[in-house]
Amino acid sequence: MRYSRQTKIMELIEDEIIGTQEQLINRLTELGYSATQATVSRDINELQLVKRTDENGIKRYVRASSTDNSISGRFIRIFRDTIVSYNNAKNLIIVKTLSGCGNAAAEAIDCMNLKHIVGSVAGDNTLLLVIEDDKYVPEIVKKFDEMVNS
Missing domain, CATH: 1.10.10.10 (Winged helix-like DNA-binding domain superfamily/Winged helix DNA-binding domain)
Structure with a gap:
Protein backbone atom coordinates (compact mmCIF):
# COMPACT_ATOMS: atom_id res chain seq x y z
CA MET A 1 0.00 0.00 0.00
CA ALA A 64 14.15 17.05 -6.21
CA SER A 65 16.30 17.43 -9.31
CA SER A 66 19.48 15.44 -9.73
CA THR A 67 21.38 18.61 -8.87
CA ASP A 68 19.55 18.78 -5.52
CA ASN A 69 20.51 15.25 -4.46
CA SER A 70 22.31 12.33 -5.93
CA ILE A 71 20.25 9.21 -6.50
CA SER A 72 18.78 8.00 -3.31
CA GLY A 73 19.28 4.54 -1.90
CA ARG A 74 15.52 4.76 -1.40
CA PHE A 75 14.86 4.68 -5.15
CA ILE A 76 17.21 1.72 -5.58
CA ARG A 77 15.34 -0.11 -2.79
CA ILE A 78 12.01 0.69 -4.45
CA PHE A 79 13.34 -0.68 -7.73
CA ARG A 80 14.75 -3.80 -6.08
CA ASP A 81 11.66 -4.41 -3.92
CA THR A 82 9.08 -3.96 -6.67
CA ILE A 83 10.66 -5.68 -9.70
CA VAL A 84 9.21 -9.07 -10.62
CA SER A 85 11.07 -9.59 -13.89
CA TYR A 86 12.57 -7.87 -16.91
CA ASN A 87 13.19 -9.02 -20.46
CA ASN A 88 14.31 -7.40 -23.64
CA ALA A 89 13.35 -7.51 -27.29
CA LYS A 90 15.73 -5.71 -29.61
CA ASN A 91 16.00 -2.14 -28.26
CA LEU A 92 13.14 -2.48 -25.76
CA ILE A 93 13.21 -3.61 -22.15
CA ILE A 94 9.94 -4.67 -20.53
CA VAL A 95 9.95 -4.51 -16.72
CA LYS A 96 7.21 -6.27 -14.72
CA THR A 97 6.56 -4.99 -11.19
CA LEU A 98 4.27 -5.69 -8.30
CA SER A 99 0.76 -4.34 -8.84
CA GLY A 100 0.65 -0.56 -8.41
CA CYS A 101 4.43 -0.15 -8.53
CA GLY A 102 5.15 0.52 -12.21
CA ASN A 103 5.43 4.27 -11.76
CA ALA A 104 7.63 3.94 -8.67
CA ALA A 105 10.04 1.65 -10.52
CA ALA A 106 10.04 4.03 -13.51
CA GLU A 107 10.81 6.95 -11.20
CA ALA A 108 13.74 5.01 -9.77
CA ILE A 109 15.09 4.34 -13.26
CA ASP A 110 14.60 7.98 -14.29
CA CYS A 111 16.54 9.16 -11.22
CA MET A 112 19.47 6.95 -12.19
CA ASN A 113 20.00 8.95 -15.39
CA LEU A 114 21.17 5.83 -17.21
CA LYS A 115 22.76 6.54 -20.55
CA HIS A 116 21.09 5.31 -23.72
CA ILE A 117 17.52 5.20 -22.34
CA VAL A 118 15.51 7.30 -24.76
CA GLY A 119 12.29 7.16 -22.78
CA SER A 120 9.97 5.13 -20.62
CA VAL A 121 6.26 4.48 -20.30
CA ALA A 122 4.89 3.17 -17.02
CA GLY A 123 1.63 1.48 -16.21
CA ASP A 124 0.25 -0.14 -13.09
CA ASN A 125 2.57 -3.14 -13.10
CA THR A 126 4.66 -2.81 -16.25
CA LEU A 127 7.06 -0.35 -17.74
CA LEU A 128 8.54 -0.11 -21.20
CA LEU A 129 12.02 1.29 -21.69
CA VAL A 130 13.09 2.38 -25.14
CA ILE A 131 16.84 2.09 -25.61
CA GLU A 132 18.55 4.11 -28.34
CA ASP A 133 20.18 1.00 -29.86
CA ASP A 134 19.95 -2.68 -29.01
CA LYS A 135 23.73 -2.82 -28.54
CA TYR A 136 23.26 -0.92 -25.22
CA VAL A 137 20.61 -3.26 -23.82
CA PRO A 138 23.08 -5.73 -22.21
CA GLU A 139 24.78 -2.87 -20.36
CA ILE A 140 21.46 -1.65 -18.92
CA VAL A 141 20.27 -5.18 -18.06
CA LYS A 142 23.59 -5.75 -16.25
CA LYS A 143 22.94 -2.63 -14.12
CA PHE A 144 19.47 -3.93 -13.30
CA ASP A 145 20.97 -7.32 -12.33
CA GLU A 146 23.43 -5.57 -10.02
CA MET A 147 20.68 -3.56 -8.32
CA VAL A 148 18.30 -6.50 -7.91
CA ASN A 149 21.02 -8.77 -6.56
CA SER A 150 22.73 -6.26 -4.25
Missing part, protein backbone atom coordinates in the same frame (compact mmCIF):
# COMPACT_ATOMS: atom_id res chain seq x y z
CA ARG A 2 2.89 2.38 0.77
CA TYR A 3 4.41 2.04 -2.70
CA SER A 4 1.01 2.50 -4.31
CA ARG A 5 0.34 5.62 -2.21
CA GLN A 6 3.79 7.02 -2.97
CA THR A 7 3.28 6.39 -6.67
CA LYS A 8 -0.01 8.27 -6.48
CA ILE A 9 1.73 11.14 -4.66
CA MET A 10 4.25 11.40 -7.49
CA GLU A 11 1.42 11.47 -10.03
CA LEU A 12 -0.47 14.13 -8.06
CA ILE A 13 2.46 16.52 -7.76
CA GLU A 14 3.18 16.14 -11.49
CA ASP A 15 -0.45 16.77 -12.52
CA GLU A 16 -1.71 19.22 -9.90
CA ILE A 17 -0.52 22.14 -7.82
CA ILE A 18 -0.04 20.67 -4.36
CA GLY A 19 1.51 23.17 -1.97
CA THR A 20 0.69 21.79 1.48
CA GLN A 21 0.57 18.47 3.25
CA GLU A 22 -3.10 19.13 3.99
CA GLN A 23 -3.89 19.45 0.27
CA LEU A 24 -2.01 16.22 -0.39
CA ILE A 25 -3.87 14.38 2.39
CA ASN A 26 -7.22 15.63 1.05
CA ARG A 27 -6.47 14.50 -2.52
CA LEU A 28 -5.22 11.09 -1.35
CA THR A 29 -8.34 10.64 0.78
CA GLU A 30 -10.55 11.57 -2.20
CA LEU A 31 -8.77 8.87 -4.20
CA GLY A 32 -9.32 6.22 -1.52
CA TYR A 33 -5.92 6.25 0.19
CA SER A 34 -5.61 6.36 3.95
CA ALA A 35 -3.13 9.07 4.88
CA THR A 36 -2.36 10.92 8.08
CA GLN A 37 -0.13 13.96 8.39
CA ALA A 38 2.66 11.79 9.80
CA THR A 39 2.34 9.33 6.91
CA VAL A 40 2.41 12.06 4.28
CA SER A 41 5.35 13.74 5.99
CA ARG A 42 7.31 10.45 5.86
CA ASP A 43 6.33 9.94 2.22
CA ILE A 44 7.51 13.44 1.31
CA ASN A 45 10.83 12.76 3.03
CA GLU A 46 11.30 9.30 1.48
CA LEU A 47 10.40 10.56 -2.00
CA GLN A 48 12.73 13.52 -1.51
CA LEU A 49 10.12 16.07 -2.51
CA VAL A 50 10.92 19.73 -2.17
CA LYS A 51 8.85 22.90 -2.38
CA ARG A 52 9.62 25.19 -5.27
CA THR A 53 8.06 28.34 -6.59
CA ASP A 54 6.72 27.66 -10.09
CA GLU A 55 6.68 30.06 -13.05
CA ASN A 56 3.41 31.57 -11.73
CA GLY A 57 4.90 32.33 -8.31
CA ILE A 58 3.03 29.46 -6.59
CA LYS A 59 4.85 27.26 -4.08
CA ARG A 60 4.31 23.57 -4.80
CA TYR A 61 5.85 20.18 -4.15
CA VAL A 62 8.15 18.88 -6.89
CA ARG A 63 10.69 16.10 -7.29
Whole structure:
Protein backbone atom coordinates (compact mmCIF):
# COMPACT_ATOMS: atom_id res chain seq x y z
CA MET A 1 0.00 0.00 0.00
CA ARG A 2 2.89 2.38 0.77
CA TYR A 3 4.41 2.04 -2.70
CA SER A 4 1.01 2.50 -4.31
CA ARG A 5 0.34 5.62 -2.21
CA GLN A 6 3.79 7.02 -2.97
CA THR A 7 3.28 6.39 -6.67
CA LYS A 8 -0.01 8.27 -6.48
CA ILE A 9 1.73 11.14 -4.66
CA MET A 10 4.25 11.40 -7.49
CA GLU A 11 1.42 11.47 -10.03
CA LEU A 12 -0.47 14.13 -8.06
CA ILE A 13 2.46 16.52 -7.76
CA GLU A 14 3.18 16.14 -11.49
CA ASP A 15 -0.45 16.77 -12.52
CA GLU A 16 -1.71 19.22 -9.90
CA ILE A 17 -0.52 22.14 -7.82
CA ILE A 18 -0.04 20.67 -4.36
CA GLY A 19 1.51 23.17 -1.97
CA THR A 20 0.69 21.79 1.48
CA GLN A 21 0.57 18.47 3.25
CA GLU A 22 -3.10 19.13 3.99
CA GLN A 23 -3.89 19.45 0.27
CA LEU A 24 -2.01 16.22 -0.39
CA ILE A 25 -3.87 14.38 2.39
CA ASN A 26 -7.22 15.63 1.05
CA ARG A 27 -6.47 14.50 -2.52
CA LEU A 28 -5.22 11.09 -1.35
CA THR A 29 -8.34 10.64 0.78
CA GLU A 30 -10.55 11.57 -2.20
CA LEU A 31 -8.77 8.87 -4.20
CA GLY A 32 -9.32 6.22 -1.52
CA TYR A 33 -5.92 6.25 0.19
CA SER A 34 -5.61 6.36 3.95
CA ALA A 35 -3.13 9.07 4.88
CA THR A 36 -2.36 10.92 8.08
CA GLN A 37 -0.13 13.96 8.39
CA ALA A 38 2.66 11.79 9.80
CA THR A 39 2.34 9.33 6.91
CA VAL A 40 2.41 12.06 4.28
CA SER A 41 5.35 13.74 5.99
CA ARG A 42 7.31 10.45 5.86
CA ASP A 43 6.33 9.94 2.22
CA ILE A 44 7.51 13.44 1.31
CA ASN A 45 10.83 12.76 3.03
CA GLU A 46 11.30 9.30 1.48
CA LEU A 47 10.40 10.56 -2.00
CA GLN A 48 12.73 13.52 -1.51
CA LEU A 49 10.12 16.07 -2.51
CA VAL A 50 10.92 19.73 -2.17
CA LYS A 51 8.85 22.90 -2.38
CA ARG A 52 9.62 25.19 -5.27
CA THR A 53 8.06 28.34 -6.59
CA ASP A 54 6.72 27.66 -10.09
CA GLU A 55 6.68 30.06 -13.05
CA ASN A 56 3.41 31.57 -11.73
CA GLY A 57 4.90 32.33 -8.31
CA ILE A 58 3.03 29.46 -6.59
CA LYS A 59 4.85 27.26 -4.08
CA ARG A 60 4.31 23.57 -4.80
CA TYR A 61 5.85 20.18 -4.15
CA VAL A 62 8.15 18.88 -6.89
CA ARG A 63 10.69 16.10 -7.29
CA ALA A 64 14.15 17.05 -6.21
CA SER A 65 16.30 17.43 -9.31
CA SER A 66 19.48 15.44 -9.73
CA THR A 67 21.38 18.61 -8.87
CA ASP A 68 19.55 18.78 -5.52
CA ASN A 69 20.51 15.25 -4.46
CA SER A 70 22.31 12.33 -5.93
CA ILE A 71 20.25 9.21 -6.50
CA SER A 72 18.78 8.00 -3.31
CA GLY A 73 19.28 4.54 -1.90
CA ARG A 74 15.52 4.76 -1.40
CA PHE A 75 14.86 4.68 -5.15
CA ILE A 76 17.21 1.72 -5.58
CA ARG A 77 15.34 -0.11 -2.79
CA ILE A 78 12.01 0.69 -4.45
CA PHE A 79 13.34 -0.68 -7.73
CA ARG A 80 14.75 -3.80 -6.08
CA ASP A 81 11.66 -4.41 -3.92
CA THR A 82 9.08 -3.96 -6.67
CA ILE A 83 10.66 -5.68 -9.70
CA VAL A 84 9.21 -9.07 -10.62
CA SER A 85 11.07 -9.59 -13.89
CA TYR A 86 12.57 -7.87 -16.91
CA ASN A 87 13.19 -9.02 -20.46
CA ASN A 88 14.31 -7.40 -23.64
CA ALA A 89 13.35 -7.51 -27.29
CA LYS A 90 15.73 -5.71 -29.61
CA ASN A 91 16.00 -2.14 -28.26
CA LEU A 92 13.14 -2.48 -25.76
CA ILE A 93 13.21 -3.61 -22.15
CA ILE A 94 9.94 -4.67 -20.53
CA VAL A 95 9.95 -4.51 -16.72
CA LYS A 96 7.21 -6.27 -14.72
CA THR A 97 6.56 -4.99 -11.19
CA LEU A 98 4.27 -5.69 -8.30
CA SER A 99 0.76 -4.34 -8.84
CA GLY A 100 0.65 -0.56 -8.41
CA CYS A 101 4.43 -0.15 -8.53
CA GLY A 102 5.15 0.52 -12.21
CA ASN A 103 5.43 4.27 -11.76
CA ALA A 104 7.63 3.94 -8.67
CA ALA A 105 10.04 1.65 -10.52
CA ALA A 106 10.04 4.03 -13.51
CA GLU A 107 10.81 6.95 -11.20
CA ALA A 108 13.74 5.01 -9.77
CA ILE A 109 15.09 4.34 -13.26
CA ASP A 110 14.60 7.98 -14.29
CA CYS A 111 16.54 9.16 -11.22
CA MET A 112 19.47 6.95 -12.19
CA ASN A 113 20.00 8.95 -15.39
CA LEU A 114 21.17 5.83 -17.21
CA LYS A 115 22.76 6.54 -20.55
CA HIS A 116 21.09 5.31 -23.72
CA ILE A 117 17.52 5.20 -22.34
CA VAL A 118 15.51 7.30 -24.76
CA GLY A 119 12.29 7.16 -22.78
CA SER A 120 9.97 5.13 -20.62
CA VAL A 121 6.26 4.48 -20.30
CA ALA A 122 4.89 3.17 -17.02
CA GLY A 123 1.63 1.48 -16.21
CA ASP A 124 0.25 -0.14 -13.09
CA ASN A 125 2.57 -3.14 -13.10
CA THR A 126 4.66 -2.81 -16.25
CA LEU A 127 7.06 -0.35 -17.74
CA LEU A 128 8.54 -0.11 -21.20
CA LEU A 129 12.02 1.29 -21.69
CA VAL A 130 13.09 2.38 -25.14
CA ILE A 131 16.84 2.09 -25.61
CA GLU A 132 18.55 4.11 -28.34
CA ASP A 133 20.18 1.00 -29.86
CA ASP A 134 19.95 -2.68 -29.01
CA LYS A 135 23.73 -2.82 -28.54
CA TYR A 136 23.26 -0.92 -25.22
CA VAL A 137 20.61 -3.26 -23.82
CA PRO A 138 23.08 -5.73 -22.21
CA GLU A 139 24.78 -2.87 -20.36
CA ILE A 140 21.46 -1.65 -18.92
CA VAL A 141 20.27 -5.18 -18.06
CA LYS A 142 23.59 -5.75 -16.25
CA LYS A 143 22.94 -2.63 -14.12
CA PHE A 144 19.47 -3.93 -13.30
CA ASP A 145 20.97 -7.32 -12.33
CA GLU A 146 23.43 -5.57 -10.02
CA MET A 147 20.68 -3.56 -8.32
CA VAL A 148 18.30 -6.50 -7.91
CA ASN A 149 21.02 -8.77 -6.56
CA SER A 150 22.73 -6.26 -4.25
